[in-house]
Amino acid sequence: MAEPIRVGIVGYGNLGRGVERAIGANPDMRPAGVFTRRAPSSVVPASESTTVRGIDDLAGLQDEIDVLVLCGGSRSDLPLQSPQLASAYSLVDSFDTHPRIPEHFAAVDASARAAGTTAIISTGWDPGLFSLQRLYGEAILPQGATHTFWGRGLSQGHSDAIRRIPGVAGGVQYTIPSEEAMARVRAGESPVLSTRDKHTRECFVVLEDGADADAVREAIVTMPDYFEPYDTTVHFITAEELARDHAGAPHGGFVIRSGTTSSGTTQTVEFRLALDSNPEFTASVLVAYARAAARLASAGDHGAKTPFDVAPGLLSPKSPEALRAELL
Amino acid sequence: MAEPIRVGIVGYGNLGRGVERAIGANPDMRPAGVFTRRAPSSVVPASESTTVRGIDDLAGLQDEIDVLVLCGGSRSDLPLQSPQLASAYSLVDSFDTHPRIPEHFAAVDASARAAGTTAIISTGWDPGLFSLQRLYGEAILPQGATHTFWGRGLSQGHSDAIRRIPGVAGGVQYTIPSEEAMARVRAGESPVLSTRDKHTRECFVVLEDGADADAVREAIVTMPDYFEPYDTTVHFITAEELARDHAGAPHGGFVIRSGTTSSGTTQTVEFRLALDSNPEFTASVLVAYARAAARLASAGDHGAKTPFDVAPGLLSPKSPEALRAELL
Numbered sequence: 001m002a003e004p005i006r007v008g009i010v011g012y013g014n015l016g017r018g019v020e021r022a023i024g025a026n027p028d029m030r031p032a033g034v035f036t037r038r039a040p041s042s043v044v045p046a047s048e049s050t051t052v053r054g055i056d057d058l059a060g061l062q063d064e065i066d067v068l069v070l071c072g073g074s075r076s077d078l079p080l081q082s083p084q085l086a087s088a089y090s091l092v093d094s095f096d097t098h099p100r101i102p103e104h105f106a107a108v109d110a111s112a113r114a115a116g117t118t119a120i121i122s123t124g125w126d127p128g129l130f131s132l133q134r135l136y137g138e139a140i141l142p143q144g145a146t147h148t149f150w151g152r153g154l155s156q157g158h159s160d161a162i163r164r165i166p167g168v169a170g171g172v173q174y175t176i177p178s179e180e181a182m183a184r185v186r187a188g189e190s191p192v193l194s195t196r197d198k199h200t201r202e203c204f205v206v207l208e209d210g211a212d213a214d215a216v217r218e219a220i221v222t223m224p225d226y227f228e229p230y231d232t233t234v235h236f237i238t239a240e241e242l243a244r245d246h247a248g249a250p251h252g253g254f255v256i257r258s259g260t261t262s263s264g265t266t267q268t269v270e271f272r273l274a275l276d277s278n279p280e281f282t283a284s285v286l287v288a289y290a291r292a293a294a295r296l297a298s299a300g301d302h303g304a305k306t307p308f309d310v311a312p313g314l315l316s317p318k319s320p321e322a323l324r325a326e327l328l
Numbered sequence: 329m330a331e332p333i334r335v336g337i338v339g340y341g342n343l344g345r346g347v348e349r350a351i352g353a354n355p356d357m358r359p360a361g362v363f364t365r366r367a368p369s370s371v372v373p374a375s376e377s378t379t380v381r382g383i384d385d386l387a388g389l390q391d392e393i394d395v396l397v398l399c400g401g402s403r404s405d406l407p408l409q410s411p412q413l414a415s416a417y418s419l420v421d422s423f424d425t426h427p428r429i430p431e432h433f434a435a436v437d438a439s440a441r442a443a444g445t446t447a448i449i450s451t452g453w454d455p456g457l458f459s460l461q462r463l464y465g466e467a468i469l470p471q472g473a474t475h476t477f478w479g480r481g482l483s484q485g486h487s488d489a490i491r492r493i494p495g496v497a498g499g500v501q502y503t504i505p506s507e508e509a510m511a512r513v514r515a516g517e518s519p520v521l522s523t524r525d526k527h528t529r530e531c532f533v534v535l536e537d538g539a540d541a542d543a544v545r546e547a548i549v550t551m552p553d554y555f556e557p558y559d560t561t562v563h564f565i566t567a568e569e570l571a572r573d574h575a576g577a578p579h580g581g582f583v584i585r586s587g588t589t590s591s592g593t594t595q596t597v598e599f600r601l602a603l604d605s606n607p608e609f610t611a612s613v614l615v616a617y618a619r620a621a622a623r624l625a626s627a628g629d630h631g632a633k634t635p636f637d638v639a640p641g642l643l644s645p646k647s648p649e650a651l652r653a654e655l656l
Contacts, residue, residue, distance in 0.1 A: 021590060025470050101656050102649070122656055129464070129597075131656045132640050136457070138655070139616045139643040140609075142353050186602070261608035262349060269457075272598040274514070280589035281468075288467045308641035308651050312460050315467040321430070323636050327466070328429050328450055328459045 005294045006032035006064060007287070008089070010055065010081065011071035012043050014249070015094070018283025019069045020046055026287060028317045032065045058085070067091060067294045069286050083107040086119040086304070090297040092289045094124035094282060101127070101306075109304035118297040120305045123289040124282045125273060126150070130255050132307055133271040137257025141267055144259020145190045149177035149198060153251025153278065161226045162203055165219045167211030170239060172246045174202045177254060188258040188266035201232040204246055206239050251278035288315040333622045334360035334392060335615070336417070338383065338409065339399035340371050342577070343422070346611025347397045348374055354615060356645045360393045386413070395419060395622045397614050411435040414447040414632070418625040420617045422452035422610060429455070429634075437632035446625040448633045451617040452610045453601060454478070458583050460635055461599040465585025469595055472587020473518045477505035477526060481579025481606065489554045490531055493547045495539030498567060500574045502530045505582060516586040516594035529560040532574055534567050579606035616643040 005028060009019050012034045023029045024047065033051040036043050040052045058068075068091040072078055078095045085091055086108050095104050101122055112119045122128065126148070134146050151174065158173035181198050184191045191197075203220055207213060217234045221227050237245075252273040259267055275281045289307070292314035296305065313323055333356060337347050340362045351357045352375065361379040364371050368380045386396075396419040400406055406423045413419055414436050423432050429450055440447045450456065454476070462474050479502065486501035509526050512519045519525075531548055535541060545562045549555050565573075580601040587595055603609045617635070620642035624633065641651055 018589065025589070098656070102653050105652055127656045129468075132464075134655045135640050135644055135651060136460075139619075139645075140457075140612045142645075261346065261353070261605060261612055265604045265608055267604060267609045267612070268600075268602040270598075270600040270602070272596075272600070274596040274598070276593040276595060277589060280593055281595045284468050284589055284595070291467075306652055306656055308648065308656065309639050311637050311639045312463050313636035316463055317467075317470075320636065323463060324433055324634055325430050327462045328426065328455045328634055328636070 002028070004028055004030045005291060006030060006066045007290055008032045008058070008061070008065040008068045009034045009050075009071060010058075010068050010085070011077070012036050012038075012045070012052075013071065014279035015283055015286075016071035017046060018277070018280040019071060019287055020050060021280065022284045022287040025284075026291070026317065029287065029291065032061075035068075058088070062088065065089060067290045067297070069283075069290050070094075071283075071286075079104060079107075082119065082121060083111040086112040086117050087115045088117070090118045090293045092120045092123050092286050092293050094128070094286055095122050096124060096127055098127065105304050105306070113303045116302050118293050118302050118305065120289045120293045120296075120307070120310060122306050124285050125275075126253070128282075128285055128307055129273070130253065130271070133255040133257070133269075135308060137255070137259075137269050141257055141259030141261070141269065143261075144257055144267075145185075146255065146257045147181075147185045147193065147198070148253065148255050149182055150253040151175035151177045151199065151251070153253070153275070154246075154249050156249075158201065158203075158226055161223060162205060162220060165216060167208050167216050169206045169208045169211075170242050171203060171205035172242070173204075176200045176202055182254060182256065185256045185258055186268055186270065188260070188268060190258065195229045196231060199230060201227055201230045203232065203234045204237050204242060205234055206242050207236060248276065249278045251275050251281075291315060291317065330356070332356055332358045333619060334358060334394045335618050336360045336386070336389070336393040336396045337362045337378075337399060338386075338396050338413070338419075339405070340364050340366075340373070340380070341399060342607035343611055343614075344399035345374060346605070346608040347399060347615055348378060349608065350612045350615040353612075354619070354645065357615065357619065360389075363396075386416070390416065393417060395618045395625070397611075397618050398422075399611075399614075407432060407435075410447065410449060411439040414440040414445050415443045416445070418446040418621045420448045420451050420614050420621050422456070422614055423450050424452060424455055426455065433632050433634065441631045444630050446621050446630050446633065448617045448621045448624075448635070448638060450634050452613050453603075454581070456610075456613055456635055457601070458581070458599070461583040461585070461597075463636060465583070465587075465597050469585055469587030469589070469597070471589075472585055472595075473513075474583065474585045475509075475513045475521065475526070476581065476583050477510055478581040479503035479505045479527065479579070481581065481603070482574075482577050484577075486529065486531075486554055489551060490533060490548060493544060495536050495544050497534045497536045497539075498570050499531060499533035500570070501532075504528045504530055510582060510584065513584045513586055514596055514598065516588070516596060518586065523557045524559060527558060529555055529558045531560065531562045532565050532570060533562055534570050535564060576604065577606045579603050579609075619643060619645065
């Protein structure tokens with residue numbers, strides 16, 4: 001068996017913990033340490049054998065690390081870290097601010113080409129696996145329409161928005177896709193769907209002592225961009241119920257392409273994720289792409305890539321021969 | 329806009345007709361003729377502008393054709409045609425005899441490497457799109473199980489088997505996936521499923537005058553390999569009903585990967601096709617891979633490939649920049 005792929009983990013929140021776990025599930029990989037901006041002694045990895053160092057210690061560890069998995073956020077971490085670290089390491093990230101992907105790609109590409117590294121950006125499930133399904137669907141059925149539905153799942157951004165409202169002690173928000181809208185898309189109706197038609201939002205909120213429930217509800221359902229464009233339901237619960245029933249991070253969704261290949265002949269392609277843990281699944285995707293990044297780098301195929309540029313076989317630990325015999 | 333990709337169609341049955349139609353749905357491609365083993369004058373293409381020639385006329389048309397789409401069968405056509413034609417043209421086929429894929433790949437690869445052509449084999453949906461889903465699912469969730477279900481759909485092979493039984497004037501067979509088995513897989517139960525658990529078979533049969541219905545039914549349900557391992561239902565209908573209700577070729581199916589990323593955390597990835605026309609959809613997949621084959625050939629990436637080796641972006645007519653901006 002070949003030498004294992006040594007994977008450095010940059011950042012150790014929920015996603016970083018998921019990456020450490022996912023590396024453990026892949027016998028051809030091993031962790032090459034966690035790199036954190038916090039005091040290393042304050043970070044306790046899940047496995048005793050995983051070392052923790054400061055992020056500045058990454059300077060000059062190229063002999064110990066084949067690929068980095070960046071586990072920071074898209075708002076402030078990755079726009080700086082990905083181009084900077086690609087100047088020294090091959091890496092993958094999960095940059096997910098869709099409108100800023102072209103500029104992120106350009107910055108990472110310049111850095112990676114100059115350094116001779118390979119950096120796969122925007123892996124994960126959306127962008128990532130959902131993007132792949134949108135591409136395959138459109139390429140195969142050029143006469144048709146693609147709809148992406150998210151949920152049922154916990155939205156971190158919308159949960160944060162609820163928690164910033166005065167009088168709110170805690171809360172979570174679930175995005176729920178409309179079964180009726182999905183049924184119409186599956187049937188090949190190619191409906192024109194408004195934001196309100198596609199998803200509803202459901203909130204579970206803990207009030208501070210003495211807070212006005214009606215005022216909180218009104219503040220939520222009228223919040224521009226976040227809730228106003230949707231039909232939103234607000235449930236008030238206790239802190240105990242919040243901790244007991246809403247501690248997980250489930251998510252998922254659907255990409256549905258419906259098209260015609262001749263008059264009256266409808267063809268429907270549907271991809272669905274149902275995830276008990278969004279960060280653990282995202283981490284699993286990142287780790288599979290880390291394998292591909294290490295292989296592309298070894299083959300001399302440098303620069304920035306996205307999942308669109310990565311041949312599927314590169315994600316699997318199996319040889320091309322085994323893949324053809326077992327999975328084709 | 330770049331020059332259109334010129335696509336030759338080898339064979340003109342249901343699949344070849346679908347390929348001609350799919351080329352018409354892709355503005356960056358144009359048909360470079362149908363090549364048939366029949367008398368060319370006996371073949372009438374759907375479009376008046378499509379030329380029809382004998383298959384032997386393919387010798388020396390490299391200046392007119394960028395890629396061939398082979399539309400023959402896996403039993404006797406493709407094992408000969410794919411290696412032979414890859415010695416002169418880049419091509420795609422839909423070779424679907426799973427256990428013989430390794431030897432087919434080797435024969436095509438030797439021919440394509442020697443000639444400097446690019447041949448993508450086993451495109452279509454199974455093998456093809458379903459294979460890709462099996463690969464992505466296994467690579468991302470290494471601790472789990474994958475189940476493929478087919479249907480509801482018309483099986484050509486099983487319909488042919490029915491029609492060979494004495495006393496049968498006509499008939500079709502539908503493969504039906506078990507909703508109960510799919511529900512258990514989706515729930516992450518990782519059940520051990522027998523052949524009988526996963527699919528049932530439903531037959532619609534027209535008897536010859538004076539044939540014994542009970543004898544025909546018994547001959548069907550006890551047929552080894554084809555029907556004996558399944559729960560099979562046989563309906564007797566009239567020739568008019570067969571023509572009216574069973575002239576289409578619907579098909580589809582499901583690939584479901586269910587795995588865990590930590591104790592009790594189930595993640596499920598599901599891919600589903602619901603096809604009004606199996607040959608038209610298969611043709612659409614072949615044509616998208618023909619675009620990829622032409623591009624790989626232009627880039628000097630020669631030899632045999634499978635969908636596992638083809639970066640998704642190569643299937644789309646859009647540029648990498650447009651794909652990142654619009655679909656990622």
